[in-house]
Amino acid sequence: MAPKTTSAKAKKFAPSPEHVTALSALPGSDTTVDFFGKVIETSVSGLPEFHQLAEIFGYRAKGLCVRFPSTQRISLPAPDGPADGCGWDPSQFVVWRNLPRSLSTNQFNVTTTTVHEVMAAAVFKSAVDSEPTVDDVLHQWLSQSVPGQPIPDLDQLQVAWASFGSGGAFTIQVQQNLANLLNAAFQLSPPIVVANLPGTLTVGQLKLNLHRSA
Numbered sequence: 001m002a003p004k005t006t007s008a009k010a011k012k013f014a015p016s017p018e019h020v021t022a023l024s025a026l027p028g029s030d031t032t033v034d035f036f037g038k039v040i041e042t043s044v045s046g047l048p049e050f051h052q053l054a055e056i057f058g059y060r061a062k063g064l065c066v067r068f069p070s071t072q073r074i075s076l077p078a079p080d081g082p083a084d085g086c087g088w089d090p091s092q093f094v095v096w097r098n099l100p101r102s103l104s105t106n107q108f109n110v111t112t113t114t115v116h117e118v119m120a121a122a123v124f125k126s127a128v129d130s131e132p133t134v135d136d137v138l139h140q141w142l143s144q145s146v147p148g149q150p151i152p153d154l155d156q157l158q159v160a161w162a163s164f165g166s167g168g169a170f171t172i173q174v175q176q177n178l179a180n181l182l183n184a185a186f187q188l189s190p191p192i193v194v195a196n197l198p199g200t201l202t203v204g205q206l207k208l209n210l211h212r213s214a
């Protein structure tokens with residue numbers, strides 16, 4: 001005798017609310033991101049409803065602060081307030097919090113894309129252009145510096161931060177942000193930690209410790 005089979009129609013079990021969870025609640029889920037930048041004062045037609053043009057300098061995701069190699073001009077809703085972290089001066093920059101990665105936005109050339117695609121394109125462009133240097137990472141970390149601007153090797157990290165950072169204190173969070181950027185750029189193993197980045201460490205010594213000249 002052939003064994004009995006149970007069809008999908010015969011299955012009457014219905015999960016209760018306790019059996020169901022949201023995607024955003026899953027471990028490792030990262031469905032939103034914070035953007036840092038400035039609002040662009042201009043009038044452009046064809047933007048999504050309630051959007052305005054913005055120049056985005058970097059983002060924060062899972063506690064990691066990243067500065068784009070080149071700014072991204074896209075449409076976004078109104079910002080949520082002054083910048084609230086990652087070294088961005090709140091008197092100069094604003095923050096867009098909890099942006100869904102699937103949010104549709106228009107780039108300056110009016111190409112429809114998503115927040116996630118903007119982030120991926122910027123990171124890919126950086127990888128294609130050239131291998132990052134310590135100076136590249138320092139410019140990402142120091143929000144008031146300009147790529148190509150020399151950062152003296154004799155400067156201690158706390159001096160560089162005071163000269164080119166947000167102007168705040170050289171805190172553990174500031175050190176952690178630099179450690180995160182170095183680990184992401186160079187895939188360090190073992191990873192660099194805050195203890196490796198005291199304020200008195202010079203830029204030149206940091207390069208020697210990483211065996212990189214620039």
